[in-house]
């Protein structure tokens with residue numbers, strides 16, 4: 295199985311490419327690419343050419359692993375799979391991808407959005423986030439600050455995308471408030487959300503100090519990205535007095551209840567109206 299043409303951003307950045315097994319092998323060879331004479335360079339080129347197909351295969355494997363890691367993160371945060379540690383551990387994402395049920399269409403759906411694991415401030419479809427990762431975090435060095443040394447494995451460099459339960463809950467609430475959580479093709483644009491929330495402000499009433507302010511719907515997504523807290527509640531304020539959002543009706547319900555996320559909507563023009571939880 296190979297990633298689609300649109301999945302090009304799943305390819306490794308330089309530091310990740312540098313840790314592919316065959317690249318490490320060649321890099322560690324004390325006799326490879328050290329002599330700059332023409333004869334030595336010709337010999338090095340032959341060695342490199344003989345390994346090229348293997349390196350390309352490892353790059354393709356890396357791309358599949360990227361999609362596998364993203365799929366696992368999405369399903370863990372949005373479905374019942376995340377409730378069962380044993381099932382999550384046993385989940386074979388590569389096999390699931392090979393089954394054909396999780397193609398580009400799945401990763402483009404609004405309910406499959408992920409965030410950048412490096413800055414946590416970019417959120418969207420997998421391919422957009424991976425493109426952001428390449429552009430904003432080109433990763434030319436193996437240095438890992440947390441380890442205070444160079445990474446020696448791809449795992450030590452860490453995942454490229456992530457999806458926290460808090461972000462998944464907040465995003466789910468935004469989609470439900472906008473009544474865009476069940477579109478036919480699963481695709482949702484910013485313009486659709488802007489139209490749905492036109493004239494409305496959102497407030498995270500129980501958010502951490504400094505985050506309690508009215509703002510656009512995008513704030514509801516960016517706040518949990520910046521302020522992860524498993525016991526917070528999110529409250530939405532806007533002229534949506536009939537909206538009562540409780541994610542317990544959807545898949546992953548008990549896991550979400552465990553995270554104690556209850557979303558409510560109140561009228562922004564009637565501050566005294568009771569919040570509904």
Ligand SMILES: [Zn+2]
Nearest residue numbers: 410412413416
């Ligand atoms: Zn980023």
